[in-house]
Amino acid sequence: xxxxxxxxxxxxxxSPRSVDLLVVAGVAWVTGLDAWSNEPxxxxxxxxxxxxxxxxxxxxxxxxxxxVAATLVTGAACAGWALYGHIGELLNLPVIVALYTxxxxxxxxxxxxxALIASLVSGAVALRVGNxxxxxxxxxxxEMLWPLVPLLLGEVVRTRRQLQTxxxxxxxxxxxxxxxxxxxxVHEERLRIARELHDVVxxxxxxxxxxxxxxxxxxxxxxxxxxxxxxxxxEAGKEAVRELRATVTVLRxxxxxxxxxxxxxxxxxxxxxxxxxxxxxxxxxREGEWEGVSPVVGLVAYRIVQEAxxxxxxxxxxxxxxxxxxxxxxRLTVEVVDDGSPAPPPAGGGFGLVxxxxxxxxxxxxxxxxxxxxxGFRVRAELPALGGEGGEGP
Numbered sequence: 466x467x468x469x470x471x472x473x474x475x476x477x478x479x480s481p482r483s484v485d486l487l488v489v490a491g492v493a494w495v496t497g498l499d500a501w502s503n504e505p506x507x508x509x510x511x512x513x514x515x516x517x518x519x520x521x522x523x524x525x526x527x528x529x530x531x532x533v534a535a536t537l538v539t540g541a542a543c544a545g546w547a548l549y550g551h552i553g554e555l556l557n558l559p560v561i562v563a564l565y566t567x568x569x570x571x572x573x574x575x576x577x578x579x580a581l582i583a584s585l586v587s588g589a590v591a592l593r594v595g596n597x598x599x600x601x602x603x604x605x606x607x608e609m610l611w612p613l614v615p616l617l618l619g620e621v622v623r624t625r626r627q628l629q630t631x632x633x634x635x636x637x638x639x640x641x642x643x644x645x646x647x648x649x650x651v652h653e654e655r656l657r658i659a660r661e662l663h664d665v666v667x668x669x670x671x672x673x674x675x676x677x678x679x680x681x682x683x684x685x686x687x688x689x690x691x692x693x694x695x696x697x698x699x700e701a702g703k704e705a706v707r708e709l710r711a712t713v714t715v716l717r718x719x720x721x722x723x724x725x726x727x728x729x730x731x732x733x734x735x736x737x738x739x740x741x742x743x744x745x746x747x748x749x750x751r752e753g754e755w756e757g758v759s760p761v762v763g764l765v766a767y768r769i770v771q772e773a774x775x776x777x778x779x780x781x782x783x784x785x786x787x788x789x790x791x792x793x794x795x796r797l798t799v800e801v802v803d804d805g806s807p808a809p810p811p812a813g814g815g816f817g818l819v820x821x822x823x824x825x826x827x828x829x830x831x832x833x834x835x836x837x838x839x840x841g842f843r844v845r846a847e848l849p850a851l852g853g854e855g856g857e858g859p
Contacts (some may be wrong), residue, residue: 485528485529488562492559492562493522494526495642496556496559497518499553499554500515500518500551502623513545513549513619517546518559521542521543521560524539525559525562529600531653531667532563532567533575536563536564536567536583538563539562540560540563542560544586547590548594550665559614564619565618566619567616570623571623576616580616587608588608591605591608612808615662618664621811671689673698676774677695695778701739728766730755730766730768732769733751733769736774737788740778745784745785746785747785749789751790752791758792758850759850759851762851765824765825765846765848766790766799769819769821769844770790770801772803772820772821773788773801777803783805785803786802786803786804788800789801795849795850797830798846799846801844802841804852806840810832818834821846826830830846831846831847832847
């Protein structure tokens, strides 16, 4: 670190009042020397000269709190020296410091007003004393210009500080936006994982419970039905393990490609077979072309049907359910209707219903569910077959 850097660091550690005292001391030293060593042809320093200096210095000390008042006092003292006939090169130093403070602590309109008044006053004083003291060409014009220099310097410094403050505020806002965006993405990812785990676990456990009940009832009288049901339990368990492994693979290796394909509309038959023999007759109707359906929308449709059938098996007591998946142009309609009497959903709608709505919304679609006239419950989703705009996936 150089000596200049050390000096700058030391000054920055000083309090504002200490800095003001140093400024006043420096101005007093320089201005006092200039007043004391005046040219022989002009009026020499006397009690009035030192009185004006003594008035200027306290005003300069309070320039931070009252910059305009300090400028008026120091400007009046400077004009008093000139009108009194005491001419010096640096007698205007106090008002220069005051003018700089007006600009650096104010705003542009105040700086412009101060510049206009200071220039006019300085020019008027120069015209008044020009014939008596000196008479160079253009003296009044030059005297009108010097007050603009400290004002311009203060304006530049103030503008630079404002820009630095604005840049710092922008950086802080950008950092806050990045943190909020990161938190939002983490929240969305947690919701996505929660939906996947809920759909896999809830559906699989429900299907296994249904098939286990069938096997238990048929164990003594129809062993072949019991064995078939237990095979369904085993297959459901294997399917759950595969889906969980695929989910964990994606979490551990985001760039990786899970070995098992994601569930889609084409696997609805397998999904419905898991509920076979559970006391609910399920009919599936599919219409339209499936080749162009977005994989994201296909997964959403599969999960909605999966959750709806899980609710039918767990809560409704229905005997029949109908699954309909129809594509017309760019819209995909998914509907599951049963003839049961479902219990009221838990407070907040239940995780399954909330998950279905979140999936449909993420894919750019809508979903409605509720009782139907005459008994039963219906879930109906409208999805864009090619995927929604801005959706991040299920």
